[in-house]
Amino acid sequence: MMDWQALGVSVRLAAWTSVLLLPAGLWLARVLAFSSLRGKPWIEALIAAPLVLPPTVLGFYLLNLLGANSVLGGLWSGLFGHPLAFSFEGLLIASLIFNLPFAVQPMQRAFEALPPDVREAAWVSGLDPWETFWRVELPLAWPGIASALALTFAHTVGEFGVVLMVGGAIPGETRTLSLAIYDRVHAFDFDAAGTMSAVLLLVSIAAIAVVYGFSGRRNPVDD
Amino acid sequence: MTDGLVVRLRQRRPVDLDLELACASGRVLGVVGPSGAGKTTLLRFIAGLGRADEGSIRVAGETWFDSVSGVWRPPHRRAVGLVFQEHALFPHLTALDNVALALKRLPARARREEAARLLARVHLAGLEQRRPSALSGGQRQRVAIARALARDPAVLLLDEPFSAVDRRTRASLHRQLAELRQSLDIPVVLVSHDIEEVVRLADEVAVLDRGCIVRHARADELLADADMRRLLLGDDG
Secondary structure, eight states: OOOHHHHHHHHHHHHHHHHHHHHHHHHHHHHHHHOOOTTHHHHHHHHHHHHHSOHHHHHHHHHHHHSTTSHHHHHHHHHHSSOSTTSHHHHHHHHHHHTHHHHHHHHHHHHHTSOHHHHHHHHHTTOOHHHHIIIIIHHHHHHHHHHHHHHHHHHHHHOOHHHHHHHOOOTTTTOOHHHHHHHHHHTTOHHHHHHHHHHHHHHHHHHHHHHHHHHTTOOGGGO | OOSSEEEEEEEOSSSOEEEEEEEOTTOEEEEEOSTTSSHHHHHHHHHTSSOOSEEEEEETTEEEEETTTTEEOOGGGSOEEEEBTTBOOOTTSOHHHHHHTTOTTSOHHHHHHHHHHHHHHTTOTTOTTOOGGGSOHHHHHHHHHHHHHHTOOSEEEEESTTTTSOHHHHHHHHHHHHHHHHTOOSOEEEEOSOHHHHHHHOSEEEEEETTEEEEEEEHHHHHHOHHHHHHHHOOOO
16 A cells, blocks of 8 residues: 655655755855855756746756766775665755755845845954854744755655656665555556555655754744 | 054045054044044954055054055954943843853853852843843943943944934943943043043044045144034034
């Protein structure tokens, strides 16, 4: 009936993706929000690409990136003795890339919304840039950061196309819950598909509710 | 002069500046002039929020900026108190924590006590736990002044500090600043477009126009000068 192993893979993938994208996304979002880089529109377009590309196209390029003939794939199999494509680690790298816009965009908007003179006030109050980040920027941008995490987690749990292209549906390794549902539907096992769909729905909604609950969804400015 | 503020700045873009000025400890220098004259830019450069192409900034005998020797201290390493036009309080912190955050020089235990003392000094005792959004414009202004003083600054910079409050509050803030300056032994630079305010609060006044100081005089001398009255007040009489 219920494929618990697949649920485990989905949740593990979503958790790792969120945890790793938090620092990376914060860094990228801050750079994009506060600097006036010349190539900024191009960097932003590159980050947003997973939003508009068909999952098959994205999956195809990721497969090339991770494959045994690629630099990354060759390096990986040389170091760890197994190929990167069709492994959990390969799926995780793909997941980090296709989740970039979901993590970076809300964070970037949150940093951009900070009044510039509040950061300057922190500097002239004697806070160095690192202290300003922890004591002023992070607390004020927190609702946007929480949204980014919730979106990333829920989106990873729900992703199908890229996971199918890159992961190969290996049980316990790359077979996520969304793939298990697809598989059950093809086998006309609608009971199992129905149960798993309901679980996926619940997990996604719960993930968002938990993060929103933690962040309070309050705008600290209006408190 | 080694104990006050000595500034020499030159640049063409984005704001034209070519000026030299000084202010001794315990004195209030008013800077007036039409908008776009470079008043705010001048304060930002002193605070380290921007850098001029050429020049130097020395405060209390220390060099904060010197284009010739390549010295440039970032704002968090300048002992500067800056009161922003729109206050720029930290919206997520209480009045007390707004001030305490600027008290890094003290051990963590002593910060809250000192912050409460500074708030009491600007007559805000009892409002320590309020967030900025629960304070009036005048009260926010006083928190901003307390925060600027918390760093034990070597120079106090006030950027149009009274423009965001109503007339009555302004009068009481004027009294308070006049009272406060008696106990401050540092140079104070007050930027304002309100010449009457500057004459009331400053010892001397620099008139800035298109980035240049066109007049530097005692406040009372300035008002006696018909040309200056015309420039600053549009007064024909």
